[in-house]
Amino acid sequence: MSRQIIVGIDIGTFEIKVIIAEGVNVNGNFTPRIIGTGTAETRGVEKGFITNTAETAASVRTAVAKAEKISEVRVKRAYVSFGGIGLGSLATTGSVAISRADLEITERDLTAVLDVAEQSISRATLINKRIINTIPIEYKIDGKISWGEPLGLKAQKLEVKALFITCLEHHLSDVIKTIEEANIEVIDVVAAPIAASFVTISKKQRRVGCLLADIGAETLSVIVFENNNPISLEVFPIGGADITNDIALGLKMPLEDAENVKLGGLSHSSYSKKNLDAIIGARLGDYFELIQNHLKKIGRDKLLPAGAVLTGGSASIQGIKTFAEEELELPAQIAEIHFGNTDRNKIRDNIWATACGLSLWGFNSDDTGHMMGPRKGPISAEDGQRLARKFSRWLSQLLP
Secondary structure, three states: OOOOOEEEEEEEOEEEEEEEEEEEOOOOEEEEEEEEEEEEEOOOOOOOOOOHHHHHHHHHHHHHHHHHHHHHHOOOOEEEOOOOOOOEEEEEOOOOEEEOOOOOOHHHHHHHHHHHHHHHOOOHHHEEEEEEEEEEEEEOOOOOEEEEOOOEEEEEEEEEEEEEEEEEHHHHHHHHHHHHHHHEEEEEEHHHHHHHHHHHHOOHHHHHHHHHEEOOOOOOEEEEOOOOOOEEEEEOOOOOOHHHHHHHHHHHOOOHHHHHHOOOOOOOOOOHHHHHHHHHHHHHHHHHHHHHHHHHHHHOOOOOOOOOEOOHHHOOOOOOHHHHHHHHHHEEEEEEOOOOOHHHHOOOOHHHHHOOOOOOOHHHHHHHOOHHHHHHOOOOOOHHHOOOOOOOOOOOOOOO
16 A cells, blocks of 8 residues: 655745655544655745745755655655745625526536636736635625535525635746756645644634734735635735844844844843844834734724734744734734644644645645646646636635
8 A cells, every 4th residue: 555645845935844744544543644854945035936946946955855864755746835925815706696497506606606706806906916726705695695615505696705815927937847946746836824824723713713924034924714714815025034134233243143032042142132122022013013904904903803823933032922912902822733643743843834734735635626726737837827726615624
């Protein structure tokens, strides 16, 4: 019997992270188990954009080689994250009359209503962009909300509110090209914040309403959940490196020392704790002001009972949880990774959330379809220029 091996590659601005996982049977239950990890400094990437595919491909090869050595598995195919400031979302609505004479809602109707919602997006909005995910937020049948997918129910009119996750077309193509230059086949590409949410947000949290804020090196990604679905995704061009730069300038120290100070190290150094707190507080204020403004824009400020979940490298900053609670007026917590149920899967550093989420997606993709839509054969760089998606069933079974 062949082993079920899944590989997740997270291309971060600061570091590339690779996880190799194997599906195993534990007490009669399937569970994923991490058998190899690898990291490498990211080269050729700026604010999530790949600026030099050759350099980034070399970084990918380095990280993959480390994971291969630990796992003793040769990586040939992988699920890959897609992030950066080119990632975004928009919500639209659509409605159709039921096609069958007996008024039963079919797959054809579900596809048709999502097509209408997508067609309502102005062409100007999608210039140089591609839709990589289509996620139905809410269905209505004859004007009444349908709790769950209405397949098989009867109605005269079907309506949908859908979230469309978009990316810059050339960025998607560059991501695919880079992985292929590293001699790895891209099985699927998943928006990084969504992948991270698979292992950091619980079913209860996304049902009652919460946000996941991923503070990366050069970007801040925010995804909001409510009623079991993501309702908004936004990426801002600001990140942990900005805090490091501010500390280096304000306290007149090397960048390497500033990074350690930011995360609570080098406490013996001669600097004012008051000045440090002021520098970090000012930049965190910028972060949470952006988040608060986004929540106001979508009508969810102070209205997410499960509050804010913080992940990414800068989520380790001392006091950030309290700062988030005060600025957003919501409960907050530092993300924990839930991946399988064995001791070997315990990963304390939440910078691995996206790579873990990619692997978890891979184990479930055979049953749920791909984020990039049905395909025949492997994805290629050229596919990144023309792919359109129909992702009509969300993944409740993936979340802890």
